[in-house]
Amino acid sequence: MNAIHVTAAVNGDPVEFLCQPDETLLDVLRDRLGLTGTKEGCGTGDCGACSVTLDGRLVCACLVMGAEAEGRQIGTIEGMADGEALHPLQKKFLEHAALQCGICTPGFLVAAKALLEKNPDPTEEEVRYWLAGNLCRCTGYDKIIRAVMAAAEDMRKANS
Secondary structure (H helix, E strand, C coil): CCCEEEEEEECCEEEEEEECCCCEHHHHHHHHCCCCCCCCCCCCCCCCCCEEEECCEEEEHHHCEHHHHCCCEEECHHHCCECCECCHHHHHHHHCCCCCCCCCHHHHHHHHHHHHHHCCCCCHHHHHHHHHHCCCCCCCCHHHHHHHHHHHHHHHHHHC
């Protein structure tokens, strides 16, 4: 197969890569661009471990072809922190012990960030609904929900 040349932006930085027509965005991010924070959990879009944003929309990178990234803005877990300064969600995940093995954590963080960008004051029910596409086998979800709710509160206070 002939490789496809793609120009996009990842976490605000311009990137170019060659990919095969059947190569997923997940594979491109990990194998071609060295951004290994995005994890493969299931490869079928069922677990959310590979959650990224594509032009601001939350997607499973395992279900998007790399060639579809042409001209698009991609947001990954690597773009959450500001240098050494963690994003409020990352801080709250640590404070609330909302992570264990770490496979699902990047996807939860990216998904939660996408939620809070759309709705900075979600109810617990809205957080649970939004994160329903992200699966975790270790934490039991309560700590994750508490961390997202606490981060939302801190972010609202910081913006007021």
